[in-house]
Amino acid sequence: MKFDDVLDLKAALMDRYPDEVLDVTPVHISGLASVETGGDVMLVAHIKATLTVPSTRSLAPVTLPVEFDITEFYIASQAGLNRYEKTDVVMVVTDDVIDVDKAIADNLLLQIPMQVLTPEEEATGVLxxxxxxxxxxxxxxxxxxxxxxxxxxxxxxxxxxxxxxxxxxx
Known part of the structure; x- marks a missing residue:
C-alpha cells in the first residue's frame, strides 16, 4: 500500500519532548507499507519536516530542516526476531496496532544533532x-x-x- 500524506505531529512531539522540540511544521511522509512473508509488515518511508529546536549553547530557537528515509519491520511476536539482521529496525507490535505517528515522531527526534547552534553562533565561534x-x-x-x-x-x-x-x- 503506497501512501503520500501530511501529518500534524506538533502536539505529540511538543507534549512528549517539550525541552527538545519547540515547534514542528506539518510532516510530509511518503512511502510504502507491505505485508511480508509470515505476516510481518515492512514500512519504507521518506520523511520531510522542519523542526525548531533550542541551541545547545544559548537555548535560542534554531530552525532545523530534516529529510530522511526509514525502513522498519513490524512483527507479531519476539519469536520472529531471528528472521532479521541485527542492523534491521524491528518492532514487536502490541495490541495488533502499528502507531505510525509515534514511529515518525521518534525518528524525527533521532534526527536532531547533539550540537545545534544558531547561524550567529556558528559564524562567530564566540563562547x-x-x-x-x-x-x-x-x-x-x-x-x-x-x-x-x-x-x-x-x-x-x-x-x-x-x-x-x-x-x-x-
Whole structure:
C-alpha cells in the first residue's frame, strides 16, 4: 500500500519532548507499507519536516530542516526476531496496532544533532562567559588551565609512587 500524506505531529512531539522540540511544521511522509512473508509488515518511508529546536549553547530557537528515509519491520511476536539482521529496525507490535505517528515522531527526534547552534553562533565561534565562569568545548585544551593546574595536597605523596616502586625492583 503506497501512501503520500501530511501529518500534524506538533502536539505529540511538543507534549512528549517539550525541552527538545519547540515547534514542528506539518510532516510530509511518503512511502510504502507491505505485508511480508509470515505476516510481518515492512514500512519504507521518506520523511520531510522542519523542526525548531533550542541551541545547545544559548537555548535560542534554531530552525532545523530534516529529510530522511526509514525502513522498519513490524512483527507479531519476539519469536520472529531471528528472521532479521541485527542492523534491521524491528518492532514487536502490541495490541495488533502499528502507531505510525509515534514511529515518525521518534525518528524525527533521532534526527536532531547533539550540537545545534544558531547561524550567529556558528559564524562567530564566540563562547559565552560570565563572572568566574567560561564555556569550553570538550576536547579543546585551555592553555591557561593547563599552566595553573595544581595538585591536590592529599594526593601529592602519590606523585613519586611509581618512581620509588621501580627503584625497589632493581
Amino acid at each position: 559565552p562567559e560570565g563572572q568566574g565562569w567560561t564555556v569550553s568545548i570538550e576536547g579543546e585544551a585551555d592553555p591557561e588551565a593547563e599552566t595553573t593546574q595544581t595538585v591536590d595536597p592529599r594526593l601529592a605523596k602519590l606523585k613519586n609512587f611509581f618512581d620509588s616502586d621501580d627503584s625497589k625492583k632493581d
